[in-house]
Amino acid sequence: MRRPTRLFVLWLLLLTASLSLYRPAEAREQLVIGMTQFPSTLNPMIDAMLVKTYVLGMAQRQIAIFGHDWEPVCIWCTELPTFENGRAKRFPVLDADGKPAGKEGVRTTYTIKPGAFWGDGTPITTEDVLFSWEVGRHPETGVSDLNSYQEIVDIEVEDERTFTIVRNKIDYRYNTPGDFNLLPAHLERDAFAVPRDYKTRTLYKTAPATPGLYNGPYRVSELSEGAYIVLVRNEHWQGKPPAFERIVVKTIEKTAALEANLLSGAIDYIAGEAGLTLDQALGFEKRHSETFDFIYKPGLIYEHIEFNLDNPILADVRVRRALLHAIDRQAISDRLFAGNQPVAHGAVNPLDWAYHKDLPTYPFDPDRAAALLDEAGWSKIEDGIRHRPDGTRLSLEIMTTSGNRIRELVEQVLQNFWKQVGVEVTIRNEPARVFFGETVRKRAFPAMAMFAWLSAPESLPKTTLYSTSVPTEANNWSGQNATGYRNAEMDRLIDAIEVELDREKRRALWAEQQTLYATDLPVLPLYFRSNAYILPKWLKGLRPTGHKYSSTYWIEQWRDSSDAN
Amino acid sequence: MTAFLIRRLGQALLVLWLMSFVTYGLLVLMPGDPVDLMLAGDPNVTAADVTRLRALHGLDRPFIERYGEWLGNAVQGDFGYSRLFAAPVTDILAPRLLNSLLLMGLAFALAVAIALPASVLAARHPGSLADRAINLFCFAGISVPPFWLALLLILLFAVALGLFPASGMATIGDGGLADRAAHLVLPVLTLAAASVAQYTRHGRAAMVEVLREDYIRTARAKGARERTILWRHGFRNALIPLVTIMALDFGALFSGALITETMFAYLGIGKTIYDAVMGNDFNLALVGLLLATAVTLAANIAADVAYGLIDPRIRLTGRKSA
Numbered sequence: 001m002r003r004p005t006r007l008f009v010l011w012l013l014l015l016t017a018s019l020s021l022y023r024p025a026e027a028r029e030q031l032v033i034g035m036t037q038f039p040s041t042l043n044p045m046i047d048a049m050l051v052k053t054y055v056l057g058m059a060q061r062q063i064a065i066f067g068h069d070w071e072p073v074c075i076w077c078t079e080l081p082t083f084e085n086g087r088a089k090r091f092p093v094l095d096a097d098g099k100p101a102g103k104e105g106v107r108t109t110y111t112i113k114p115g116a117f118w119g120d121g122t123p124i125t126t127e128d129v130l131f132s133w134e135v136g137r138h139p140e141t142g143v144s145d146l147n148s149y150q151e152i153v154d155i156e157v158e159d160e161r162t163f164t165i166v167r168n169k170i171d172y173r174y175n176t177p178g179d180f181n182l183l184p185a186h187l188e189r190d191a192f193a194v195p196r197d198y199k200t201r202t203l204y205k206t207a208p209a210t211p212g213l214y215n216g217p218y219r220v221s222e223l224s225e226g227a228y229i230v231l232v233r234n235e236h237w238q239g240k241p242p243a244f245e246r247i248v249v250k251t252i253e254k255t256a257a258l259e260a261n262l263l264s265g266a267i268d269y270i271a272g273e274a275g276l277t278l279d280q281a282l283g284f285e286k287r288h289s290e291t292f293d294f295i296y297k298p299g300l301i302y303e304h305i306e307f308n309l310d311n312p313i314l315a316d317v318r319v320r321r322a323l324l325h326a327i328d329r330q331a332i333s334d335r336l337f338a339g340n341q342p343v344a345h346g347a348v349n350p351l352d353w354a355y356h357k358d359l360p361t362y363p364f365d366p367d368r369a370a371a372l373l374d375e376a377g378w379s380k381i382e383d384g385i386r387h388r389p390d391g392t393r394l395s396l397e398i399m400t401t402s403g404n405r406i407r408e409l410v411e412q413v414l415q416n417f418w419k420q421v422g423v424e425v426t427i428r429n430e431p432a433r434v435f436f437g438e439t440v441r442k443r444a445f446p447a448m449a450m451f452a453w454l455s456a457p458e459s460l461p462k463t464t465l466y467s468t469s470v471p472t473e474a475n476n477w478s479g480q481n482a483t484g485y486r487n488a489e490m491d492r493l494i495d496a497i498e499v500e501l502d503r504e505k506r507r508a509l510w511a512e513q514q515t516l517y518a519t520d521l522p523v524l525p526l527y528f529r530s531n532a533y534i535l536p537k538w539l540k541g542l543r544p545t546g547h548k549y550s551s552t553y554w555i556e557q558w559r560d561s562s563d564a565n
Numbered sequence: 566m567t568a569f570l571i572r573r574l575g576q577a578l579l580v581l582w583l584m585s586f587v588t589y590g591l592l593v594l595m596p597g598d599p600v601d602l603m604l605a606g607d608p609n610v611t612a613a614d615v616t617r618l619r620a621l622h623g624l625d626r627p628f629i630e631r632y633g634e635w636l637g638n639a640v641q642g643d644f645g646y647s648r649l650f651a652a653p654v655t656d657i658l659a660p661r662l663l664n665s666l667l668l669m670g671l672a673f674a675l676a677v678a679i680a681l682p683a684s685v686l687a688a689r690h691p692g693s694l695a696d697r698a699i700n701l702f703c704f705a706g707i708s709v710p711p712f713w714l715a716l717l718l719i720l721l722f723a724v725a726l727g728l729f730p731a732s733g734m735a736t737i738g739d740g741g742l743a744d745r746a747a748h749l750v751l752p753v754l755t756l757a758a759a760s761v762a763q764y765t766r767h768g769r770a771a772m773v774e775v776l777r778e779d780y781i782r783t784a785r786a787k788g789a790r791e792r793t794i795l796w797r798h799g800f801r802n803a804l805i806p807l808v809t810i811m812a813l814d815f816g817a818l819f820s821g822a823l824i825t826e827t828m829f830a831y832l833g834i835g836k837t838i839y840d841a842v843m844g845n846d847f848n849l850a851l852v853g854l855l856l857a858t859a860v861t862l863a864a865n866i867a868a869d870v871a872y873g874l875i876d877p878r879i880r881l882t883g884r885k886s887a
Contacts, residue, residue: 041651139617147611196621199651225650225657227832228737252732252830256716261830264723264731433845437597463611478615 034267057552115238120212131185272531281532299546645848665833676760684768706762771803812868816861
């Protein structure tokens, strides 16, 4: 062996020897969760981001949220206010001159639970509530949904734990504080000195491991931007102690690498909230069902196709109905998603109490689709494609986000179904930044745009179906009614639902609203998306919710089944 | 040499300024409103929220005004705020750039360490078994997609053998030198693979060419030792075209690093730039792209300096003579 070769071999041996010192950490006292995204900030006020909500579910609890049964539940409050228990009271709203303005407001009183502490031992008080409201309603803080804070006209403080929220408007959501997030005033007040700079000066960004920022069963102890977050037990947590000493949330964006990490033991569990797509999880289950448990939870992510109602072809409701009759959504659900993504007949999920089960539905019926198209004047068939007698071709375009494998696959299946009844559909996809940031925003899709809405239980479709929410150049493309639906009856029903406090009366209004939606078909409902949770066999107690409050809000229920305690 | 370096640095700064203007313009021209992208999928956001956030992020002002403000701040060291990460751009990019440079530097060094002897070995006996084996390796190295190679390495060394970690920069709670090195092995191998093949191929071709030159024949005729002929006369001259390839490749490593960093959840700059462009994060994308340009320019200047060191006949006056 010549000298350079010997040196090279020696170098390789030394490298291998030094690297053999590496030993992966192994301990059941920690749970390592893999996710595909990293939160932009842990400040609960700034940005609405699913992965942030996921992490904060372990570390930062709110006053009230929606529970597993999709009903509001108190977390830091003792009792939800209602008119019956006297914690909610109506009052006549006065105008600037002190005269009755002809409408009613509502006062809702909350009491913070005893034993509520920040992670540094400071009690959670009404001072935190007042400070959070101050931050939330300031237009320069960067809060995405400012409206929920600005709707509050006053917060009256009774004592350190009891406060009353005053709103000059009463609606069915009167007793849920919604997304009112708590901030620790004693730590965050300095950062808010210049509101415009708050988003960069907040301790959640500059010193995220500060214990007092958190009030959940865990607190963040270490954070590597873009890579991982370590959470340890919060010693001031008074509730049920969580099972694991620490939780590590690791971000691995590439799902193939995420799978490999799970198999290598680098992570224990892939979170359903931001992990593998359903098709990937189904494929993974086929290969590794003996090693892992799988939970599929359908929820509030509503995949649908927005029609552009300004398109003369789609302006005809018979064509819209025919398009829906022509596709076998159940077959799509069964074959592509193993039945795990239930067919949607409207925007309201069957898990929501407001769901109306007797909706008009559109079963797969190509003959009915053909009859409807004939009726609409598309009866002349040339080259397998329908035409009007004047020669107009029944040709439509469908768009979605490019690179989303599932959506692109569904598009192709739909295209094939529609071709069977003589409808030509061409596919043109765009990157998400163009599709959402330009095409959908400016209603620049000529016929159909496929995407999803996220929402909370009993979510009022005011921004997506109200006639004044149609984006136009005149309103600087504001609003999210991209389909361009304008229906006075829909406006009336939305307004009526909003102010109806009686649940049974509201149920009837919801039924009318959903019936109108299903009859008019301003959009083509596809299915409710499911999240796939891939768990090690030893991890028990995890219950997905299906709505925007993630499974981590109940992390103290999670446990290692091999642990006798 | 000093005058040369000052002139090249001046040119580099001018290029960077032009690049900043062009890149900023291109980012503005690219379709997609950042606020709408931020809020996509949330049906509860009102029109007023969109207008307010657009104003808050300065998106309602003309391009030239925004660029002027950005440039004014940049020359004072303030490169702005990243919307995606909710943090100053320098806080995000500085550590990631160092991580990427470490990854790229190690991959580059490994590639050079393997490619140079391999290219000499292959060129010494063209058509031999060793030459054919090296050629086959080069063909494979260039053809194999980094994504596939990364996955293969993860499955083999992390999942099946459990020798190296599958992802990340260090074990959480450890972070010792051996641990950091272990986390670097697979990404470095992935990133280096294509470069090894490319350098070897070009190095072999250059060496074969040089070994046919008259002065090599003359040296042999004068009875010079084969080792001297190979390394002092042949290899030194073959290095000049190879250095150009390497300098260009070092800049290109940025794009290769994107895939490698994503696959190994390695916190580098490649993936950050990609996310910034796709997420319409002006400041982050702009500074990231400028950093990539700066690294490429620096690699080119380094190549020019290396020419002078390899062959003293090349004077660094802006014109090269060989």
